[in-house]
Amino acid sequence: MIRVAIANQKGGVGKTTTAINVATALAATGWKTLLLDLDPQGNASTGLGLPSSARERSSYDILVDQAPVESCIVPSQIPNLDIIPATVDLSGAEVELVGADDRAHRLSKALRSDFGYDICLVDCPPSLGLLTLNALTAADTLLVPLQCEFFALEGLSQLLQTVERVQQRFNPELGIIGIALTMFDRRNRLTDQVSEDVRSCLGKLVFETTIPRNVRLSEAPSHGLPALIYDHACAGSRAYMALARELIARLPEKRKAA
Numbered sequence: 001m002i003r004v005a006i007a008n009q010k011g012g013v014g015k016t017t018t019a020i021n022v023a024t025a026l027a028a029t030g031w032k033t034l035l036l037d038l039d040p041q042g043n044a045s046t047g048l049g050l051p052s053s054a055r056e057r058s059s060y061d062i063l064v065d066q067a068p069v070e071s072c073i074v075p076s077q078i079p080n081l082d083i084i085p086a087t088v089d090l091s092g093a094e095v096e097l098v099g100a101d102d103r104a105h106r107l108s109k110a111l112r113s114d115f116g117y118d119i120c121l122v123d124c125p126p127s128l129g130l131l132t133l134n135a136l137t138a139a140d141t142l143l144v145p146l147q148c149e150f151f152a153l154e155g156l157s158q159l160l161q162t163v164e165r166v167q168q169r170f171n172p173e174l175g176i177i178g179i180a181l182t183m184f185d186r187r188n189r190l191t192d193q194v195s196e197d198v199r200s201c202l203g204k205l206v207f208e209t210t211i212p213r214n215v216r217l218s219e220a221p222s223h224g225l226p227a228l229i230y231d232h233a234c235a236g237s238r239a240y241m242a243l244a245r246e247l248i249a250r251l252p253e254k255r256k257a258a
């Protein structure tokens with residue numbers, strides 16, 4: 001199983017939208033996919049139509065109580081896609097784990113087995129706190145959604161510093177699979193300029209696929225569906241299919257751990 005953290009400490013940059021739709025695209029391609037919601041807001045869980053009643057056990061139980069991972073997995077409505085939901089309890093995890101020596105490694109320990117999955121995507125909260133640290137320590141690689149806006153590159157350098165720190169202290173194997181430009185608006189000269197700057201600065205690290213600003217992508221979660229199911233032909237869905245293809249091409253061959 002390949003573990004991919006989807007992280008960026010800024011909120012509203014498209015992490016959850018990317019997690020849901022890339023997970024759906026991978027599942028549609030036949031990959032056994034696990035989406036782990038690590039944001040106390042639980043947007044990935046809600047966006048996949050998971051009612052609160054289906055969140056009896058969650059990523060909180062894995063981190064804080066070290067509950068068996070299998071006991072926290074629930075199926076989604078999409079074949080090949082299961083989810084570990086998040087609840088608001090998770091916002092207290094940081095404080096509850098403060099005395100635990102292994103607090104940065106809880107997720108990494110939990111995800112050591114592959115549970116029959118080819119890939120696990122971890123949707124991170126908008127901070128560089130303990131939850132994201134757990135995701136980066138557990139991950140083989142990191143996918144960064146980056147919104148095409150003025151301060152994008154500054155936020156990115158802070159994230160890359162964190163990645164270096166994690167590589168030095170917790171997870172020397174952590175890679176960066178790519179940066180996905182999100183919410184691109186062709187008519188807006190600024191987003192165009194930012195996208196050009198990011199590409200010239202970071203080169204091949206940036207995925208060729210750019211995710212456009214697309215209203216169908218923002219409507220889909222309120223229907224409890226990935227955009228790829230809600231409207232598979234919209235520009236946003238097509239972009240996420242292309243991004244998933246690029247991601248697959250970049251992933252190492254260790255898909256099947258068994």
Ligand code: ADP
Nearest residue numbers: 011012013014015016017183212213214217218
């Ligand atoms: P994050 O998880 O980084 O906080 P989200 O994926 O939740 O970001 O996106 C923030 C908001 O923007 C959500 O309301 C989402 O539906 C919307 N959104 C995300 N990507 C796009 C896009 N490409 N086009 C239009 N709206 C988007």
Ligand code: MG
Nearest residue numbers: 015016039043
């Ligand atoms: Mg989110």
